Amino acid sequence: MPQTLEAQQRIPEAMAGLRLDQAAAELFADYSRERLKAWIKAGDLTLDGALARPRDKIYGGEWLRLATEIEEDTRFAPEDIPLKVVFEDDEVLVIDKPAGLVVHPAAGNPDGTLLNALLHHCPRLAGVPRAGIVHRLDKDTTGLMVVAKTLTAQASLVAQLQARTVSREYDAVCVGVMTSGGKVDAPIGRHPKDRKRQAVTASGKPAVTHYRVVERFRAHTHVRCRLETGRTHQIRVHLAHLRYPLVGDPVYGGRLKLPPGAAEPLKEILRELPRQALHARRLAFVHPVSDEKATFRSQLPDDILMLLDYLRHDHETMR
Template sequence: MKRIQLKVAPDITGRKRLDIFVVESGVGLSRSQVRKLIGEKRIYVEGKGTKPGFILHGGETVIVELPDEVKQFYKPENIPIDIVYEDNYIVVVNKPAGMVVHPAPGNLTGTLVNAMLYHTRLSDEKISGRPGVLHRLDKETTGLLIMAKDTKAHLILAEAIRRREVKREYIAIIWGGVPDKGEIFAPIGRDPHNRLKMAVVPDGRVSKTEYTLVARFSFLSLLRVKLKTGRTHQIRVHFSHIGHPLFGDPVYGGRETHLAGIIPEVRAKAKMLLSLIERQALHAHKLSFSHPITKERLEFQAPLPEDIKSVIDKLIEEEGGGQIEHSLIC
């Protein structure tokens, strides 16, 4: 680990946030990297604050502890990947279940980044800390992702995501019934009881999810879901919070935990449906954005993966559901 001391000028002008100061200091970190290191307490003001918004007044010492380089993790690997669209600047991929987006401790190989580096070039990792990565999907969530191939495209798309100009729509199956339309507005942060999970917490980050009912079954609902913010595990956390966890989700109460609590009359059927899917029933179905260079508006759609489709097919077979749009089940 490399430890850097940054001295804040005693005559600093204006209100300077800690994260902005470090980005502008020349240590070579992006703002997202800085915020991550602050969260890990690797960047802090000596004797004072450790929050990104900490205001510097002049004369402070800022400590930056840089973790060891992880470039060796970015090894190109010949892994098949479903490329939906590609040009000289961007790639849109349809990520399968079971694939992590980028290398990290515990998943150093076999990731989407490893696969894409074998296929093509990606934007420099110094921009976001991970080559080409603009946004992520959970390991067991399937569907569409944009990746950048050069610095200019990366910076433009990252800003578009920050401004919420990149539109993402998911298909989800949840336990229970909900109104035809609704929104969930609840702050998300680390679960204070389990740091590996996220939760709705009072001091969490503002988070908003909108949904529209596609079909209602006896004890499950099929939804279209739109993210208005992009927090880690947002859809899974929000629906678990309102008592309707994603079907099959082992982490947020959508599998054995929920199965044990339902009435015996439907438990056997629910268990049969759970046998068809080993993960949360969540798929990034649609993605639309303006091309970073040509400005053309692009829209992509990924068909449902076989496991989610098999659950829906079985529900339709047993309960009907002719009103479900063909585009969802093809």
């Protein structure tokens, strides 16, 4: 059964001069440019309540209103993959993602993903774009994610993410000893030479990360990061940009550095940690129906707890 999708977005003044389909692609990022063009041509996506053309120029301040029906997406198969459900009601689902689970199918991961698991857990998610996934975690990042179970919930959560009112906080362990916390305000985009990586680049999209020190060790720091924006690999790129890359990061971590005189167990975990030491610990948003603030927390996983224990023991015994 198709679901009715109704949503609206005000076009920011900063988008003045763009084509209508370009602005729509930014504001309704869950849908492809071609689908949005089709909705504009069909009159399902209107500009200030009037019919428009995809190529029409916008001036900023107008309202985009979308009212259409969404058919179920049958491209992806449900798979019985265990999920750690933190919270669930008729509108949203909050999960605690394990390391190693890819969020969305792609060329290298056509199945075995969180999306496949969600379709098995809640079959009606086939009627919600991307099975309700509104934000992502990297394959080897653990922690909290919210999933929309209805089109109404999806529109609300996407709007909150765009307005930067969803609170997302992460624990990370980085290489090097930070003297204090701070803020990184540096745009992120594709690396100019390596398309598989992201980088701080003037041509990138705005990206802001706040960070503070939780605990310092001899050669590492446990930090807590809060996102204002949600760019791909944002925390990993920003901390590497500060020259404090995440422990275990295979892409941005650089050459392995071992503290001088460290005991063998610490050396082993630093060598063998199979992923970046990054965990989404806290998630808060306004519930799409009740309008109440919903806050969730996740405990650090065992591998990061073990890493911190070894770093703490090393710090205490070597000082």
